[in-house]
Amino acid sequence: MSTLLILLILGAAALLSWPAAKWMTWAMSPPQKGTGFRYSTESVFLRIGGQTAARDQNWKEYTLSLLLFNSFMFIVVFVILSLQQILPLNPDSKGVLEPSLIFHTAASFTSNTNLQHYSGEVSLSYFSQIFGLMWLQFVSAATGIASLAALARGLSGKTNMGNFFSDLMRATFLVLLPMAVLASILLILGGVPMTLLGAATAKTLEGSLQIIARGPVAAFVAIKQLGTNGGGFFSANSAHPFENPSFFTNIIECVCIILIPMAGVWMFGRITGRMRHAVIIFSVMAVLLAGKVALAVYFESAPTAAFAELPVQATGNIEGKELRFGAVAGATWGVLTTATSNGSVNSMHDSFNPLTGLILLAGMWLNITFGGVGVGLINMFLYIIVGVFICGMMVGRTPEYLGRKVETHEMKLALLTLLVHPLFILGGTAVFALTPWGASTVNNPGPHGFTEILYEFSSAAANNGSGFEGLRDNTTPWNVATGIIMLLARFIPIILPLAIAGSLAGRKPAPVTTGTLRTDTFLFGMVILGSVIFIGALLFLPVAVLGPVAEYLAK
Amino acid sequence: MSDTKKHINVYQQIITSGRIVIASMTICCLLYGLALLSFGRLVMQDSADGSLILNDHKETIGSELIAQGFTRPEYFWPRPSAVAYNASASAGSNFSPTNPALRHRAEAIITKMEAKAGNPIPADLVSASGSGLDPHITLAAARYQAARVAAARGLSDALVMGLLEKSAKSPGGPLTPDPVVNVLLINMALDRLKK
Numbered sequence: 016m017s018t019l020l021i022l023l024i025l026g027a028a029a030l031l032s033w034p035a036a037k038w039m040t041w042a043m044s045p046p047q048k049g050t051g052f053r054y055s056t057e058s059v060f061l062r063i064g065g066q067t068a069a070r071d072q073n074w075k076e077y078t079l080s081l082l083l084f085n086s087f088m089f090i091v092v093f094v095i096l097s098l099q100q101i102l103p104l105n106p107d108s109k110g111v112l113e114p115s116l117i118f119h120t121a122a123s124f125t126s127n128t129n130l131q132h133y134s135g136e137v138s139l140s141y142f143s144q145i146f147g148l149m150w151l152q153f154v155s156a157a158t159g160i161a162s163l164a165a166l167a168r169g170l171s172g173k174t175n176m177g178n179f180f181s182d183l184m185r186a187t188f189l190v191l192l193p194m195a196v197l198a199s200i201l202l203i204l205g206g207v208p209m210t211l212l213g214a215a216t217a218k219t220l221e222g223s224l225q226i227i228a229r230g231p232v233a234a235f236v237a238i239k240q241l242g243t244n245g246g247g248f249f250s251a252n253s254a255h256p257f258e259n260p261s262f263f264t265n266i267i268e269c270v271c272i273i274l275i276p277m278a279g280v281w282m283f284g285r286i287t288g289r290m291r292h293a294v295i296i297f298s299v300m301a302v303l304l305a306g307k308v309a310l311a312v313y314f315e316s317a318p319t320a321a322f323a324e325l326p327v328q329a330t331g332n333i334e335g336k337e338l339r340f341g342a343v344a345g346a347t348w349g350v351l352t353t354a355t356s357n358g359s360v361n362s363m364h365d366s367f368n369p370l371t372g373l374i375l376l377a378g379m380w381l382n383i384t385f386g387g388v389g390v391g392l393i394n395m396f397l398y399i400i401v402g403v404f405i406c407g408m409m410v411g412r413t414p415e416y417l418g419r420k421v422e423t424h425e426m427k428l429a430l431l432t433l434l435v436h437p438l439f440i441l442g443g444t445a446v447f448a449l450t451p452w453g454a455s456t457v458n459n460p461g462p463h464g465f466t467e468i469l470y471e472f473s474s475a476a477a478n479n480g481s482g483f484e485g486l487r488d489n490t491t492p493w494n495v496a497t498g499i500i501m502l503l504a505r506f507i508p509i510i511l512p513l514a515i516a517g518s519l520a521g522r523k524p525a526p527v528t529t530g531t532l533r534t535d536t537f538l539f540g541m542v543i544l545g546s547v548i549f550i551g552a553l554l555f556l557p558v559a560v561l562g563p564v565a566e567y568l569a570k
Numbered sequence: 571m572s573d574t575k576k577h578i579n580v581y582q583q584i585i586t587s588g589r590i591v592i593a594s595m596t597i598c599c600l601l602y603g604l605a606l607l608s609f610g611r612l613v614m615q616d617s618a619d620g621s622l623i624l625n626d627h628k629e630t631i632g633s634e635l636i637a638q639g640f641t642r643p644e645y646f647w648p649r650p651s652a653v654a655y656n657a658s659a660s661a662g663s664n665f666s667p668t669n670p671a672l673r674h675r676a677e678a679i680i681t682k683m684e685a686k687a688g689n690p691i692p693a694d695l696v697s698a699s700g701s702g703l704d705p706h707i708t709l710a711a712a713r714y715q716a717a718r719v720a721a722a723r724g725l726s727d728a729l730v731m732g733l734l735e736k737s738a739k740s741p742g743g744p745l746t747p748d749p750v751v752n753v754l755l756i757n758m759a760l761d762r763l764k765k
Contacts, residue, residue: 020745063593067579067586080583087587137659146599153598180586187594192602199606206617206635209610214658215622217630219638220645220757227633228658229620234606238598251660254700256635257620262742318693321665321672326680326690328710334672334697335662338649338706341746345700362700363662366672463666485664566668 017343021308024266024347028273029301035194035274036281042189043164043182043282060184068180074517077165078510080179081158085125085506088154093121095147105140106213107228112138119494124151126505127159127387129239129246129358129480130471130497132489136228136249141211148246149235153195156242156275157186159389162509163279166393167286169516170417172524176517190275191242198237198271205264207233208257232257240271243387245358245480253348253361254337265340265361269351276355276385279392287417291535296395299543304384307350307374314371315346332371335363346371353378356387358480365458365467365483372466372483373563379477380440381551387478390505393512395543399534400429400515402546406532415531419519432511436476437554439500443472444558452492458485462569466562475500623754632754633657637705640757644722646707646715648753649694650679653702662700683714706750709738723760733759 046054061069072080095102096117100110112120116132123130124147133139139148161182168176203209208229215227228249235248236258249255259265280300284293319332336345345362352359353375364375378384383395400416404426407414414421447453447468457464467483474481475497482488488497525531533539610618621634632638637648639655648655652663665672676696685691692711712734720730737756738749 016745016747020742023745063589064586065582065589067582079580083580083583084587084590087591091591134659134661145603146595150595150599154594180583180590184590184594187598192598196602196605200609203606203610203614203618206614206621208620209606209618210620211607212619215620215630215633217622217632217638219632220754220761221638221640221642223639225632225636225638225655226658227620227622227636228660231603231607233610233618234603249660249701251662251701251703254662255660256633256701256703256705260617260621260635262746319672319697320667321669322676322693322696325673325676325696326685326687327676327696328690328692330693332667332697333693334665334667335700336697337699337701337704338694338708338748338750339704339741341742342748360700363664365664365666366662368667458664459666459669461668463668483664484661485666566666569668 017312017341020341020343021312021347024269025273025305025308028270028277031270031274032277033281035278036285039160039190039278039282040285042185043160044286056189057181060181060188064180064184068178068184070178071175072178073174074165074169074176074513077176077179078513081162081509082506084179084183085158088151089121089125092124092147092151093117096120096143099140099143102140102142104142104145104211106211109138109140109143115491115494116489119498122498122502123480124148124244124246125155126478126501127155127242127244127356127390128475128478128501128505129244130475130482130501131246131480132494134250135247141230144235144248145231149238152238152242152244152246153187153191154183156191156238156244156388157183159387160186160190160279161389162513163283163389163392164286166396166512166516167283169513169520171287172418172520174517174520176513191238194241195234195238198241198267199233201267202233202236202264205267206260207236207264209233229257236268237271239359240268240357241275243272243276243355243357245352247359253359254363256337259361262339262341265344265348269348272351272355272357272359273385275388276391279389280385283392289417289534295535295540296392296543299540299547300384300395302544303381303547304350304354307354307378307384308347311346311350311371311374312343314368314374316342317368319368332366332368335366337362349375350378352481353479354384354386355391356382356477356479358474360481363484364470364481365485369463369563369566372470373559375481376470376473376555376559376563377552379473379479380555381547382436382477383547383551390478390508394508396512397429397433397508398546398551399543400425401433401550402542403532405546406542412530415525416519417534418524418527419522420525421519425515425518428511428515432508433550435507436504439476439504440469440472440555441558443475443496443500444469447472447496452490456487456490456493458487462562462565466566469558469562471497472500476504478505623758634752634755635705637703638754640753643718645757645760646712646719646751646753647695649704649707650675650696650698651702652698655703657703660701660703662702663698705752705754707753709734709749709751712738712751712756719760725763
């Protein structure tokens with residue numbers, strides 16, 4: 016039964032990703048005809064954006080516009096959060112936020128991370144949630160889709176990468192908005208609240224008072240899942256019965272988590288005109304994902320070590336899990352959300368069995384098993400470039416990718432991008448584990464406390480946003496350190512790959528010969544898989560042993 | 571490109587960015603939000619407002635989706651909550667499996683419910699939920715408490731068991747074979763029996 020449920024979720028997402036990608040490619044490409052719906056929407060976008068949104072941009076101009084608009088996103092939301100106490104839509108009179116928390120939250124939602132050091136229902140007004148955070152959930156995800164479209168255009172040999180502003184509007188209004196409307200409607204039908212009324216006060220059967228926080232939850236949750244954002248309306252995220260009231264809403268949300276990341280691979284294939292190559296990439300990602308789900312479900316079906324020899328009926332570990340989702344839902348969701356840089360949770364990762372926690376960490380270390388909206392495939396592109404280069408070296412030929420020669424310049428950029436990820440995670444963990452900044456904030460003793468710090472930095476560097484939430488992370492050092500890491504870890508892996516694509520597009524096409532490494536074969540799939548595992552995962556082996564593995568062995 | 575031209579370019583981009591900010595906020599926050607609020611109001615008013623439950627005097631006594639605390643013997647008890655069933659500050663315990671605090675919490679409940687090796691307690695009664703607000707317990711956990719509830723109310727065990735069987739539901743149909751019971755709803759049903 017459990018296997019059937021997992022197959023249902025992954026299968027539904029994989030099937031839906033195909034038409035979704037067709038739709039996305041249609042939406043992200045310039046209109047084919049001078050009439051019709053697509054043409055009229057494009058004219059509206061041009062009226063909003065003006066001439067600036069019509070001009071072709073090379074990779075430098077595209078990146079500049081992207082950074083400029085993302086700075087706007089950060090500033091606008093910083094201001095909204097700073098002024099929430101005097102802005103409207105605040106029925107429960109939420110007060111002033113602490114400055115380092117405002118910085119952290121604005122950075123977190125701008126970078127599509129949604130790491131939350133606040134509790135939604137405790138600290139934020141409905142205005143901050145809707146016009147601040149939910150807005151960023153749309154436009155930050157749209158930034159990811161735009162970047163992927165630009166990369167794909169560059170790799171198909173065009174030095175003109177499109178226009179960032181028009182790409183952003185296409186992704187926001189034509190891709191994310193319709194999908195979010197559809198998902199919200201399903202969630203409302205599934206029982207998710209959608210109201211502007213403040214908290215309800217109930218007198219319980221035993222006569223005490225219960226304040227029940229609510230709000231415009233459905234609209235928020237839909238885009239949170241579709242855009243690999245993951246920031247919850249409530250503190251408990253999708254474990255909260257209002258964000259995820261039933262078994263069926265849980266399935267809908269699971270599919271929404273993985274849908275656009277999967278569709279991104281097909282969109283890449285369509286724009287570059289290399290569908291067989293996309294099939295290979297999709298398969299590698301799918302194999303890794305399925306492997307992780309199987310392992311996590313297996314590890315989590317063991318009872319928690321805490322109850323050993325107590326008179327408790329044997330069952331899987333259900334500390335931190337909700338009953339309505341069924342036995343395997345926590346582990347399955349945990350893998351999906353860390354594989355895709357979504358970061359929403361339907362159970363508390365801090366309470367998972369140690370080795371399940373390791374699988375989740377591995378998801379964020381690799382960050383490519385479909386990955387974040389748009390950026391997941393961009394990360395995979397880096398592993399592909401490195402894989403191609405190593406193969407080229409082995410046979411003594413200049414390596415090529417999609418008909419262009421890959422040279423030293425591209426390799427330097429690719430390796431630099433790949434190395435900042437472990438640098439942030441390992442460096443940050445080292446500093447915080449050795450100082451009171453981190454050591455005094457952990458919730459659990461022993462190796463698990465170390466893993467809490469490691470998880471927080473992995474989540475920030477992967478732009479994931481989930482947490483081992485026992486960690487008392489709303490402190491100035493945590494807010495500043497992870498805030499800066501999230502921003503750097505967001506924009507470095509967008510800028511440098513666009514630079515690589517720009518530089519490849521400027522080269523003369525290399526003729527295809529019998530010696531060319533083909534990118535659409537099983538062998539090539541193994542090459543990517545190898546470079547992901549050897550370069551991506553092995554770097555983290557020592558910390559894996561210090562944290563989750565040590566905890567597993569200690570019990 | 572000359573310096574002045576670059577300047578104008580950046581200036582224009584700032585204007586464009588501002589216009590896109592306004593357009594996207596209007597469409598993706600205001601209009602999107604209003605459309606869904608209206609949809610919720612028209613189609614699913616009760617659940618859109620939080621699935622609240624009113625008593626005969628039209629007073630709110632809770633939400634069908636949210637656990638509330640029960641400590642009296644005549645009521646079924648929910649799963650433990652890391653936030654004492656505070657529905658305006660949801661959270662789990664975040665205790666790791668190797669944290670002694672998790673074991674101590676379970677031991678306290680085991681003592682209170684007098685669980686023995688021959689009659690082990692269902693795991694959900696000693697495991698806190700992720701939100702602290704899980705409205706359900708397993709049918710097994712409800713049966714485990716049935717004798718206490720029946721005795722406290724002066725009802726027969728069979729009557730209480732019958733009520734449980736009637737209100738137990740499998741949340742995912744055949745995909746989740748373990749039925750669960752909504753604690754607030756079953757306790758309301760018990761109170762109605764009395765009258």
